[in-house]
Amino acid sequence: MLSRREFIHLCMSTAVGMSLTEYLIPIMHNAIAQSKTNKAPVIWLELGSCTGNSVSLENAVNPTLEQLLSEILDVRYHWLLNVANGEDATKALEETLEKEAGKFWLVVEGSVMTADNGRYNEVFLRNGNMVTGLDAIMDIAAKAKYVISVGDCAAFGGPSAAHPNPAGAKGVWEVVNRQVINIPGCPAHPDWMTGTFSHLLFYGVPELDSYNRPLMFFGKTIHDLCQRRQQFEDGIFADFPGGEGCLFRVGCKGPVTHADCPLRQWNHYVNWPVKAGAPCIGCASPNFPDGMMPFYNHLPDIQTPFTALNVKKIGAAMVALGTGGVATHFAVGIYKKRIHKHYVDGTKPLEVSEPETLEQAKKELEELTKQKNALLAKTRKLEANHPVRHRKWWRRKLAEIFQGKDKNED
Amino acid sequence: MTKKVIFPMTRVHEPLRVDVDIQNGKVVDATVGATLFRGFEIMMIGRDPRDAALLTQRICGICSSAHAVAATFAMQQAFRLSPTLNGQHIINLIFAADIIQNQIRHFYVLAIYDYLKGPNMPPYTPRLEGDYRLPQKLTDELMAHTKEGMLKAMRAHEMLAIFGAKIPMQQTILVTGVTEQASADRISAYLGILQELTDWVENVYLYDVAVLADYYKDYYTIGSTKGNMISYGMFPQPITGKREFPSGVIFEKGKVQPLDTSKISEDIRHSWYQDDQETRNPIEGTTVPDRNKAEAYSWIKSPRYEGYAFEGGPLARAWISGEYQRGTGVMDRIITRAQETLKICRMAQDWISQLVPGGPTLSKYAVPMQGEGAGLTDAMRGPLGHWIKIKDSKIVHYQIVTPTAWTFSPRDNQGKRGPVEESLLDTPVANTEDLIEIGRVIRSFDPCFTCAVHTIDAPEHKPPMTL
Numbered sequence: 001m002l003s004r005r006e007f008i009h010l011c012m013s014t015a016v017g018m019s020l021t022e023y024l025i026p027i028m029h030n031a032i033a034q035s036k037t038n039k040a041p042v043i044w045l046e047l048g049s050c051t052g053n054s055v056s057l058e059n060a061v062n063p064t065l066e067q068l069l070s071e072i073l074d075v076r077y078h079w080l081l082n083v084a085n086g087e088d089a090t091k092a093l094e095e096t097l098e099k100e101a102g103k104f105w106l107v108v109e110g111s112v113m114t115a116d117n118g119r120y121n122e123v124f125l126r127n128g129n130m131v132t133g134l135d136a137i138m139d140i141a142a143k144a145k146y147v148i149s150v151g152d153c154a155a156f157g158g159p160s161a162a163h164p165n166p167a168g169a170k171g172v173w174e175v176v177n178r179q180v181i182n183i184p185g186c187p188a189h190p191d192w193m194t195g196t197f198s199h200l201l202f203y204g205v206p207e208l209d210s211y212n213r214p215l216m217f218f219g220k221t222i223h224d225l226c227q228r229r230q231q232f233e234d235g236i237f238a239d240f241p242g243g244e245g246c247l248f249r250v251g252c253k254g255p256v257t258h259a260d261c262p263l264r265q266w267n268h269y270v271n272w273p274v275k276a277g278a279p280c281i282g283c284a285s286p287n288f289p290d291g292m293m294p295f296y297n298h299l300p301d302i303q304t305p306f307t308a309l310n311v312k313k314i315g316a317a318m319v320a321l322g323t324g325g326v327a328t329h330f331a332v333g334i335y336k337k338r339i340h341k342h343y344v345d346g347t348k349p350l351e352v353s354e355p356e357t358l359e360q361a362k363k364e365l366e367e368l369t370k371q372k373n374a375l376l377a378k379t380r381k382l383e384a385n386h387p388v389r390h391r392k393w394w395r396r397k398l399a400e401i402f403q404g405k406d407k408n409e410d
Numbered sequence: 411m412t413k414k415v416i417f418p419m420t421r422v423h424e425p426l427r428v429d430v431d432i433q434n435g436k437v438v439d440a441t442v443g444a445t446l447f448r449g450f451e452i453m454m455i456g457r458d459p460r461d462a463a464l465l466t467q468r469i470c471g472i473c474s475s476a477h478a479v480a481a482t483f484a485m486q487q488a489f490r491l492s493p494t495l496n497g498q499h500i501i502n503l504i505f506a507a508d509i510i511q512n513q514i515r516h517f518y519v520l521a522i523y524d525y526l527k528g529p530n531m532p533p534y535t536p537r538l539e540g541d542y543r544l545p546q547k548l549t550d551e552l553m554a555h556t557k558e559g560m561l562k563a564m565r566a567h568e569m570l571a572i573f574g575a576k577i578p579m580q581q582t583i584l585v586t587g588v589t590e591q592a593s594a595d596r597i598s599a600y601l602g603i604l605q606e607l608t609d610w611v612e613n614v615y616l617y618d619v620a621v622l623a624d625y626y627k628d629y630y631t632i633g634s635t636k637g638n639m640i641s642y643g644m645f646p647q648p649i650t651g652k653r654e655f656p657s658g659v660i661f662e663k664g665k666v667q668p669l670d671t672s673k674i675s676e677d678i679r680h681s682w683y684q685d686d687q688e689t690r691n692p693i694e695g696t697t698v699p700d701r702n703k704a705e706a707y708s709w710i711k712s713p714r715y716e717g718y719a720f721e722g723g724p725l726a727r728a729w730i731s732g733e734y735q736r737g738t739g740v741m742d743r744i745i746t747r748a749q750e751t752l753k754i755c756r757m758a759q760d761w762i763s764q765l766v767p768g769g770p771t772l773s774k775y776a777v778p779m780q781g782e783g784a785g786l787t788d789a790m791r792g793p794l795g796h797w798i799k800i801k802d803s804k805i806v807h808y809q810i811v812t813p814t815a816w817t818f819s820p821r822d823n824q825g826k827r828g829p830v831e832e833s834l835l836d837t838p839v840a841n842t843e844d845l846i847e848i849g850r851v852i853r854s855f856d857p858c859f860t861c862a863v864h865t866i867d868a869p870e871h872k873p874p875m876t877l
């Protein structure tokens with residue numbers, strides 16, 4: 001059996017040609033065979049979703065989804081997979097609620113629809129009455145051991161909550177009064193799901209960031225891990241998607257998106273957007289999609305984010321500044337006003353609302369202040385360091401001339 | 411008389427409520443309603459048109475690339491651009507891979523457990539009781555194929571990602587092509603997987619379908635509709651724009667007629683929307699959600715062609731291309747879906763051989779100030795249309811009419827049932843507790859409501875038909 005350290009190491013490393021699940025399955029199998037652990041009873045609830053995360057999970061498993069089902073998860077209720085219909089399927093759900101109270105995991109896919117008391121989304125029958133997703137989640141989450149949101153919709157509202165959010169979609173953590181482990185992404189990468197599930201099974205809750213995302217997958221930004229990073233450094237920028245060079249100017253949201261796509265890649269290590277010439281659209285971000293749009297314009301400039309203690313606002317500010325081990329270079333760009341404001345009508349304006357949890361807001365603010373100071377310090381240093389800047393500037397100019405690029409400073 | 415409610419109908423995408431009335435062992439009445447509303451069309455207003463392909467994909471995680479293709483076609487019209495040669499082929503290749511994935515998953519993950527007993531563990535238990543007819547040996551064989559099927563569907567998605575970067579929600583399709591290169595290694599990787607899938611579909615998938623059809627012959631008639639079929643066509647060739655699958659409509663199993671989109675209307679008598687006029691041409695449709703409307707039972711509107719309900723999907727495409735005109739029952743749907751998968755595999759082989767390695771897959775463009783366009787294509791499940799209007803380089807109008815809306819539409823104000831409701835009539839039911847037969851009929855349509863329930867705001871203009 002792996003130690004926790006080894007396990008995390010395994011999750012964070014990415015060997016070409018194998019998915020994480022392929023590594024994990026035999027480990028799981030042994031642990032279960034030696035009865036070191038039991039499969040977790042799972043209720044998988046789909047709310048305002050597109051089923052993309054279930055489909056993504058089906059892509060996880062090599063050879064089959066069935067292995068995951070027989071080795072890790074004991075999925076009692078998942079309407080895409082339940083063989084029983086209607087009442088019989090719901091019975092399996094009710095039984096799990098009763099018999100496994102406090103033990104089962106609730107996995108949620110899709111956001112909670114709150115408009116008209118949740119009646120824009122009804123999910124099953126109870127005593128002949130239609131039950132809304134909103135009611136179902138309140139009831140089931142209260143009895144679950146863990147609540148896990150998969151996909152950006154369940155985690156943060158995601159595309160279902162895009163402005164003007166006609167159905168009142170919300171992330172699960174905004175609705176239930178308890179810890180929710182968020183595995184964002186649109187959809188979530190299958191490894192992120194199986195890795196987190198396995199960690200929960202063996203070692204309990206993994207280390208989480210302030211958005212309750214497992215750090216082993218969301219600890220670094222796309223930008224930190226990107227293959228085109230050197231071109232970013234050298235100032236070689238693509239002027240259209242599909243071009244050579246860093247895709248920052250054509251909208252890449254890698255600098256502000258925490259996920260390990262560049263290493264892990266998608267669909268069994270075949271590809272990932274930036275490698276394929278498509279800018280990252282930040283689908284694993286709490287601000288997806290509105291804070292990331294327009295997808296093909298570069299990041300907006302935000303001046304003074306420190307006005308109110310507000311999670312949403314701070315979140316948006318973090319988008320602008322970038323977080324984690326970010327991109328001082330990017331900050332230099334902001335500092336020098338190279339990057340202009342690009343929000344359009346139709347994307348969600350920064351909402352000013354009460355902070356959802358004060359603790360979280362404080363933590364964010366601290367992090368942000370620390371980062372801001374670090375960025376400013378670094379920026380001043382770089383500013384003072386003229387030769388370096390000149391070299392870079394020349395290199396970029398030269399590249400532009402050789403590649404016949406027009407001045408795409410807009 | 412026994413009234414029964416199945417909710418949720420499982421192994422379909424998204425929540426579906428089915429109410430049936432059973433008399434003397436037969437269904438005499440049925441209503442089917444979808445119970446989720448998200449409203450993507452409203453969300454599109456005010457955004458950058460270039461984002462349409464990426465955001466509308468989020469409507470559906472099962473057929474995401476179909477929405478990307480429809481949105482892209484709409485923009486091609488609005489921007490007055492056409493894709494590069496490589497670009498169009500690669501868009502087709504991406505879409506083809508997703509269809510292959512869909513069809514395989516539909517059969518092996520969703521439909522097959524209606525006909526054979528799965529493993530003895532949840533979620534395969536509890537299972538429905540009913541007439542499982544395959545002998546044990548064949549059951550075992552098909553179960554083994556089921557495992558392979560899951561693997562092959564995954565491979566199809568890998569194949570898609572070679573040019574699409576990731577899936578669900580591919581990320582490379584733009585108006586004039588795709589951002590990924592047509593390099594030799596990408597081409598050969600795609601071809602490698604395609605060859606594997608073609609062989610498998612031909613030797614295993616089609617075989618399994620034949621086995622089922624042999625044991626469940628009565629399902630050639632069970633689940634029949636009157637035979638109104640519609641298709642927008644799919645897979646345009648570069649330059650000519652001619653579609654590899656033709657468009658058309660068929661009335662009651664008759665002759666193929668050309669499609670005229672001005673004959674499409676939508677009705678909301680039984681849908682949770684308000685309007686002072688119940689039937690409108692999509693040109694002037696409106697939508698205001700009203701969950702309290704008395705007669706309504708679905709978030710889906712009722713699209714009609716000349717006032718009649720129409721079925722779309724593989725069976726309709728097969729009828730319209732004239733390749734299969736045997737019947738309109740459950741098995742006919744399952745068979746044509748498998749046959750079409752093989753056909754698409756073969757077509758994809760053809761397109762990939764026409765790619766010019768290293769040739770441009772994309773050309774640069776800018777968003778125009780104004781424009782409008784209709785993106786019509788068939789998706790896996792039937793006709794899919796995106797309508798877009800652009801002003802000041804922003805989307806001012808967006809409309810989506812989905813395949814499942816056609817097939818799973820509720821009754822209209824003439825009381826005419828949607829195709830699925832109609833197909834449920836006369837379905838024999840052996841045991842009113844399990845209703846396994848109802849599930850067989852419904853799943854043969856490959857229902858997916860994630861997209862169907864977004865049909866809210868209708869297009870304002872008649873799209874020029876350039877199929």
Ligand code: SF4
Nearest residue numbers: 050052151152153186
């Ligand atoms: S996060 Fe994306 S994949 Fe997930 S349910 Fe929402 S739209 Fe679908």
Ligand code: SF4
Nearest residue numbers: 223226246247252254
């Ligand atoms: S901006 Fe995007 S493409 Fe450029 S280095 Fe960062 S993540 Fe990579």
